[in-house]
Amino acid sequence: MSQQTTIRKLAALVNTPVEKLLEQLAEAGMPFSDPDQVVTSTEKVKLLGFLRRTHGKAEKAADDAVAPKKITLNRSRKQELTVGGGKNRTTVDVLVRKKVTLVKPSEDGGAGGEDDERAEILRKLEESRLRNLTEQQRLAEEDKRRADEAAARKRQEEAAAEAEAERLRQEALAAAAAVQAEDEPGAAARKAGHGHGHPKPAPAREERGGHKQKHHRGSHAMVAGVEDDEGAAARFAGQLHLSPSERARRSTVRKPKPRRQLEQARSGGGQHGFARPTAPVVREVAIGEAITVADLAQKLAMKGGDVVKALFKMGVMATITQSIDHDTAALVTEELGHRPVRADSDDAESELIAHVATGQGEGESRPPVVTIMGHVDHGKTSLLDHIRRTKVASGEAGGITQHIGAYHVETDRGVVSFLDTPGHAAFTSMRARGAKLTDIVVLVVAADDGVMPQTIEAIQHARAAGVPLIVAINKIDKSDADPGRIRNELLEHEVVAEQFGGDIQMVELSAKTGDGIDDLLDAILLQSEVLELKALSEGRATGTVIESSLDKGRGPVATVLVQQGRLAKGDYLVCGVQYGRVRALFDENSKPVDGAGPSIPVQVLGLSGVPDAGDDFVVVDDERLAKEVAQQREHKRRETRLVQAAGNRMEDIMAQMGQAEQQLSLNLVVKADVQGSAEALRQALTALSNEQIRVNIIVSGVGGITESDANSAAAAKATIIGFNVRADASARKVIENSGLDLRYFSIIYDVIDQVKQVASGILGMEIREEIIGTAEVRDVFRSSKFGAVAGCMVVEGVVKRSKPIRVLRDDTVIFEGELESLRRFKENVDEVRVNTECGIGVKAYNDVKPGDKIECFERIEVQRTL
Template identity: 55%
Template structure:
């Protein structure tokens, strides 16, 4: 038995030792010393004593409370308005008073045991509880059944209402349709009745006219077009009679003279019918009223108005129906008529020297903008005539030696785009090259575009104020591009300039004027205006606005002009500074208002005298816009070179090429090999060449020059492919240099024969690469174009350059093998014997087909 001393138990309980001894003695345990032993029985006995002394001991059940009642009270304040009910808000808020609200809650808690004992000891109470529970259950079931029945009846009523509404709508629609049908039938009956009455009246009238004219004259047409001829006036002078007009009228009737002869045989006219003619114009040509012609057309089943155009076939039928002879009008070219009218006003004696039109080109950050800004400040802002604004697209400056017009065409693409539309607006190109940077890629592009346009170059060596400037290096690099300076025995003018200090600017302008004198630029300011649209826009307040560069003649305010597919009268003209002007001479830009629409940049402008012809020409251009664009964009084809040679009459045929390859060595080899193919009949011109993929600039240059594009182990990007497709350019891909040389050689010699062409049928982009122990590297791809087929050869492209050519080892969709995968679908591709595929690469699927070349 476990024992502790009194002092130890006091420490455990945390009480005083003397108090613990007293409590033990009171509990009947005799101890007197702190070291006395206390057993477990003594501890239980002490605990029982302490519990009973604190009211927690075992007591009689009758002495314990059966339930406890708790009362809770809370007090709150409530504001109550004291104003009358008729008080309005406009008079302010009503006064209120505070009322104290006291809430008392009482809750009684009963012992669960008491309730259970009562229930257990009282059978009647238990039976009553069961009966109450059963009644509650039955009531709930009855309520649930009643609720379900109500919901069912409500649904049936809603369904019935919906069906009735649908039937009602259907009946209303049927009634409305029946009413419309009755109205239509009634209207048709009334119209038919009116037509029958009208036809009857016309028949009766014609019969009366026929009877009246019988024995006197015969009616020439079914519509009774008897023409009355005015009798010729007598040369004998009539005697003056008193009584005025009435007396003269009486005298005339007495003498037998009258103003008209008797009806004679109808006059049959020969009507020349054009492709389109309005009802009014056709009636005028037949000398009948427009209402009579409309009546004939209505009888023929055609409802027309007086201004409605008729096609040639319909017009011929109407003319023959009315008793005349019709013949189709000979087709006349409105364009040729307008040009002939303008040429008639030209006179060689009136030719004068016109200012040159200059375009500034070059590489980015070589100082083109700074050069133009300095010319603007030095020659325009100082108060001299002229100006520059960035939005107008062209401006002119006056120097001591003459006027120079600058054409603001940003970038080579705009320059070539205008030239592709047939607008040769530029006379001279200023090539800006930085002395501290030398020849760059865009410098080479500018040279190629200028060469293709056939305009002279003036090289402005800019940034000469920098200490690292090296003009000899610029000359050497340009000489490699076949731009040789004059002091080296070439033809190009080199002018060192500084756009910061202004050194050499005057010399540059003098060189431009000197070059223009060599070109002998002439124009006739007295003829009608001919020009080109530099740029155009649609202004919200002013309507279509076009910047026109006058190339020949003079444009006056009020002139009727034809600009591309648009026409109109010049309502207002403004110069570069925004000042209103009345006229613009040769090589002078002007901002014009009054056109019917917004023309395209590069459209030709022609001043005409007849608004009708301008409208007809504009309509004709709109109708043949597609054919015209295709004719302008038609490029040379390898298959058509032999035909072109056959059509030439002893003249040497030019074949223009644009060559792009993966490395510079291939470029030089192709350029040299293809150039050596030239002979007496055909000359091969490589107008552009370079390293890298085929860009939009290359495609635009080929479009403007009618060139064939040759890609050696490179591909065209998306923008270039769009231009090539729209312009129907000839694009040829090669991976063997001898194939390219042989194709051009066979085309030139006419021995085309059968050729094997490669057609790209699909392109997939690698999104990620997965490693497989069985297949190696598997490329997770998305097919972006066409279709990828498992049995076709493929090429792997990186940055549009071919890095591998082979075939597919596997093509899967998810876990299944696939024969082909369409565009917009993901797939897994395994390249046979090649595991270096990386994300971002492109897999090109192609097929080789044999084509029989023809000389049709």
């Protein structure tokens, strides 16, 4: 029993109601108020003593139930006996085995009439007390018991040996007297009397000092092999120099084992024999999200090799140390004849869910969360700049937004929180995440540009998230603006304006002049009133991570959006696989704040690491629960990664073996300033892979380039990409010594273009053949110098003497070589153009016939590209 035993567990162990056990503890002077309180070993011993004093007879019955009624002891004793003297002195080893069965005498006045339930409690408590003894005490008691038993057995064996020796000595003296009484005539008479039915005496056997030992089992002592008086006299004749014990040992005969005992021993019968199971054992195997093959084999009580064979038959190639997912483990468990069950190991998660559920209630009105979406360079950030009276767009690299910006604005019409998402094609996941966090989506479309690919993608994200849509037609101040065309193009994507009888508000505005921005805010607040947005303004805060980064001076920084409750300094929170205590809170202008309510974005400092963008955060009471939940999530994530990396299917391996040439690989180390940019870079660069080359991101993260990143790049011969981050001094030293390729970027499409160039350099040059001209053979002339000369007409392109040629007959290549001569009349020329006659001499080929075609081509090198 564990030292951390609660009253509830103790009651279940002794099969007693919890209330009754609490009453007994109180009577013993140990009042407890909660069944979940811990009972120490000292308190259990105290309760045991109290119940013994109160119920003596019950204690005696419990002792009788625990103590065995009968015990069988096996004892082996080995001695050396020296007999004879002088030259006849001999030393003999004697081994005596005994089996002693001790039966405990019955006692009157047992536990009859006592309460069986109390006796069971006493027995369980006694077992608990014995199990909690220290190993040293147990060993000491066992050694003492063995010493006492050994001493008792020794005394019994010595007494039995002395009695047996005395009996044998008397028999030996009687036999010796009978032998001495006979004389020589008597011996002759005995010899003559053999024919009258007298038994023949047994011959005397000579024994050496190292003769075979005789072993005896059970409580049987050594018995002299005496059949009758005459046989005894014959055997002891010539052995009078031996001691009585030696003569007894030499004459001992082993008693054969009864046939019934032999049959039981062979068949495994008896009290402790093996009984073959009558039916196969079916086990319930608890399986989590992932499990190693070795652990699964242990739960199945099978060899690991057998489980590996079963997986192989199912088409899964996994070693005994690899992890497999829950579905695969469940299938192989059923295949092996057992029943799989899902392991419930989410104790911390369950506690967290219960923790969060206690803070639910009726909420209050909250500000709306609005996400600005649209195509790149359609004026999303400029629109927010005018609302916030800032100039964020001018500070963005390349004039485009590359991460989610979160702001809250206090207007005359109320508070509104805005999320600005990038419009570049690589930031699809960011736009999807922004749509899920929001209450209203504002789709910005440039009046002079129209509906573009990212515009259509934003519409799809808004519909997938199920949030209302407001269209802001921007740049109406331009001369070529056409808002009507924008409405018509949106009709193709089922976005119908209110002017056309639909339910989508469309507002014309200019982010540059400010026209129509008030109308947009009115439309946003009107839509929020229709939605009736509510949330708890007090209590434990919950929300979502919008963006995260690693600041060199402040550590991990997470931009979060509070959705419920109030987030304050000093709160403990768990955020994905990270946890921590809020050390400081900052608003979007980097000013410290004491707290944040629903729909307000803030920056949080104090987490254990950089969380992933999109992770949920929950405030808890203490650090213990936050740490347990984070560690459990990290363990699950690690198991998932191991499952993805292991257990290859045989079909995949066969497909890899069937590839004609090995696929090239471009290894990259990508570090970015924020988590969203790192995620977008990882997805965009990995998408560049094709059948010829695979782009492999070996390291991806946020923060500056460290020495560890440089070492990883050196080991994998990777190119290092720094997106708005730089390498520190130690990393630069490793990069210089290893000759690594380090490139800094601030615009995402520059990264993609550069990686394409690097990948193209790895692919190398491709040699292609380009046909530059074709000549048709009209007639063949014979020349003593050149052999067969073909009179040809150039029908396509140009024929050059320095280029290789092919001879085609019936559009089939019959010869490939080069020209020996190319003449125009009697002059040698370098090339002959289309619709011009010429004479062609093919080198080392004289089988040219009229109607053949001579194809002139050239080989060119072309750079491979993605």
